[in-house]
Amino acid sequence: MSESQSKVLIVDDDRFVRMALREALLSWEYSVVEAADLKTGRKVFADEEPTIVLLDIDLPDGSGLDILPEFKAARPETVVVMITGSVDVPNTIAALRGGAHDFIGKPVRPEELRVTLRNAGEVQTLRRELEQARKELSSGFRFEEIIGESEAMQKAIDIARRVAASDVGSVLLHGETGTGKDLFARAIHFASERANAPYLAINCAALPGTLIESELFGYEKGAFTDAKARKEGLFEQAHGGTIFLDEIGELELGLQAKLLRVLEENTFRRVGGLKDIPLNARIVAASNRDLKRESEAGNFRLDLFFRLSIIQLDIPPLRARADDVLLLTQHYIEKANQKRRGTKLRGLSPAVQKIFRNYEWTGNVRELRNVIERASILEDGDVVTTTHLPVDLLKADNSSSASSGIVSLPSGGVSLEAVELDLARQAVERTGGNLTQAAKLLNITRDQLRYKLKKSGDYDAGQE
Numbered sequence: 001m002s003e004s005q006s007k008v009l010i011v012d013d014d015r016f017v018r019m020a021l022r023e024a025l026l027s028w029e030y031s032v033v034e035a036a037d038l039k040t041g042r043k044v045f046a047d048e049e050p051t052i053v054l055l056d057i058d059l060p061d062g063s064g065l066d067i068l069p070e071f072k073a074a075r076p077e078t079v080v081v082m083i084t085g086s087v088d089v090p091n092t093i094a095a096l097r098g099g100a101h102d103f104i105g106k107p108v109r110p111e112e113l114r115v116t117l118r119n120a121g122e123v124q125t126l127r128r129e130l131e132q133a134r135k136e137l138s139s140g141f142r143f144e145e146i147i148g149e150s151e152a153m154q155k156a157i158d159i160a161r162r163v164a165a166s167d168v169g170s171v172l173l174h175g176e177t178g179t180g181k182d183l184f185a186r187a188i189h190f191a192s193e194r195a196n197a198p199y200l201a202i203n204c205a206a207l208p209g210t211l212i213e214s215e216l217f218g219y220e221k222g223a224f225t226d227a228k229a230r231k232e233g234l235f236e237q238a239h240g241g242t243i244f245l246d247e248i249g250e251l252e253l254g255l256q257a258k259l260l261r262v263l264e265e266n267t268f269r270r271v272g273g274l275k276d277i278p279l280n281a282r283i284v285a286a287s288n289r290d291l292k293r294e295s296e297a298g299n300f301r302l303d304l305f306f307r308l309s310i311i312q313l314d315i316p317p318l319r320a321r322a323d324d325v326l327l328l329t330q331h332y333i334e335k336a337n338q339k340r341r342g343t344k345l346r347g348l349s350p351a352v353q354k355i356f357r358n359y360e361w362t363g364n365v366r367e368l369r370n371v372i373e374r375a376s377i378l379e380d381g382d383v384v385t386t387t388h389l390p391v392d393l394l395k396a397d398n399s400s401s402a403s404s405g406i407v408s409l410p411s412g413g414v415s416l417e418a419v420e421l422d423l424a425r426q427a428v429e430r431t432g433g434n435l436t437q438a439a440k441l442l443n444i445t446r447d448q449l450r451y452k453l454k455k456s457g458d459y460d461a462g463q464e
Helices: 015-027 038-048 064-074 089-098 110-139 151-165 181-190 209-217 253-265 291-296 302-308 318-337 350-358 364-378 391-404 416-430 435-442 446-456
Strands: 007-011 031-035 052-056 079-084 102-105 170-174 199-203 242-246 282-287 312-314
Touching: 007 015, 007 038, 015 031, 015 110, 031 038, 038 064, 052 064, 052 110, 064 079, 079 110, 102 110, 151 181, 151 312, 151 318, 170 181, 170 302, 181 199, 181 242, 181 282, 199 209, 209 253, 253 302, 291 302, 318 350, 318 364, 350 391, 350 416, 416 435, 416 446, 435 446
Parallel strands: 007 031, 007 052, 052 079, 079 102, 170 282, 170 312, 199 242, 242 282
Antiparallel strands: none
């Protein structure tokens, strides 16, 4: 924040001090308002909403330390600098506890004051940036960001909202790879009372068991060869917040037993430690495997499964909510357009819409997102055509077409010319009206295709 944008409130009963401070502040391009006592200071503070307050401790109607907490409660972002003729330890402690930024002794030295104000401005800027970053982070992981109008998805979102509003200590997310388990975990965190505390995640499949243990529990100095100093683990760092244990089905059985103890007793110990540390964090675990079946096979502890799945949230695969495919597609097109140079994508060709609706999407939402990102890079026009679709989607479409008998001979017969025309129209539709690409799909020349369309009345010279 520049000096010219900052308003400073001076609260001091000495008018000569106020005069000197006002003169200096105006020369530095601050705007200035004043008060000579607590009563006036309260009113001016409420009316003028200053960004910085220079507050004297000894005032005619009380101590500035008494009004300091009021100022900070009303406007936490306001920086308060105490001014006093004698700085003593009790006053210093009281001021810092009340939220004061700094102390300046009387007589006030202009350069010291200017440095203090500059520091105060930097603190305000950092606070604003931090708050903005926190808002942007949380806004990106709200339930409103989870796209889906299907009954299955709405049911999952409703359960997740209830979890977020509750104080349940653990929840299990189950869903195939790419269904958005991490998005649900973050949404639960940022919709809960824990939103302002840390959200920490670890992928249990990405790290060896010994490293996961030290990451979760932390360790004491000398606990093992490389433990040169004490380290806090995620259970400690996430105090008041949420820990996301992704792919928990990959956790070794020995660590599963230790995790169960933590969840049962709400305490943990650092590796090599003797002291129990209270746990104050919600555990959100996720797996793409059926942990009940895994426990029956001896790969996962049944008691841990029951402890984690007090509430189990099943996230449906994309093939189970086909109605959401085009909604998600448009969402990812809009995201891609933010990065795209030149012509923006506006949607899918009719042929691609049909393919998207019928495709199995084994990679779920992640696969759909990647297909749109690929198209946004390769497409020259403003619609996604079959030209740049991955081979898997085209193969699935060809298989579906073959099984549905699109070119099978009907029992009553059919006009060969009508079949040719139908295929020509499909090729043009698939390529978004690009006759050159459509001709390639039919293995004929562009002029031959144009002739067939013109003969049927489907060709318009103005379309090229």
